[in-house]
Amino acid sequence: MSSKIFKTPQQWREQLTAEQFHVTREAGTERPFSGEHYFHQRRGRYHCICCDALLFSSSSKFDAGCGWPSFWEEAVPGSITRLRDSSHGMIRTEVRCAQCDAHLGHVFEDGPPPSGERYCINSVALHFVAEDEA
Ligand SMILES: [Zn+2]
Structure with a gap:
């Protein structure tokens, strides 16, 4: 796995x-149905917006x-870190980019086969690269 990326809040802001x-x-959440990738059906890859x-x-x-945007598995094993999140009166599993610690969203255990998992991800945390452009 690639090495960790650390930047100060000021560097990320820039x-x-x-x-x-x-x-x-800041582990925020975009408004549902607002993200640019939600209705997105094109073939391609989703990268971390930060790193x-x-x-x-x-x-x-x-x-x-x-x-x-929802996914049933990560593209590369180990690319995502899971953390227990007890904010907002719920016990959830937060998912972050393993390389730069960016908050991505949460993972739930009610997804489709074969994984049975559902990664619920903020569009703004992702940068899309279409297959024909990659
Ligand atoms: Zn990242």
């Missing part, structure tokens, strides 16, 4: 938009009806 910074560095690590592939994307 690189990201205000909304990208809020979601990825460009490959996180998800369109081949594991599905419509969970929840308002955020």
Whole structure:
């Protein structure tokens, strides 16, 4: 696995938009059904908006009806870190980019086969590279 990336909040602020910074560095959540990747059906790969690590592939994307892009598996094993999140009165599993610690969203255990998992991810945390452009 590639080495960790560390930047100060100021460095991230200079690189990201205000909304990208809020979601990825302050564990924010974009409004459901608002993200640019939610209705996205093109073939390609989804990378971390902060450090460009490959996180998800369109081949594991599905419509969970929840308002955020959903995937049933990560593209590269070990590319995503899981953390227990007890905020907002719920016990959830937060997922972050393993390389730069960007908050991505949460993973739930009600996804489709074969994984049975559902990664619920903020669009603004992702940068899409279409297959024909890669
Ligand atoms: Zn990252």
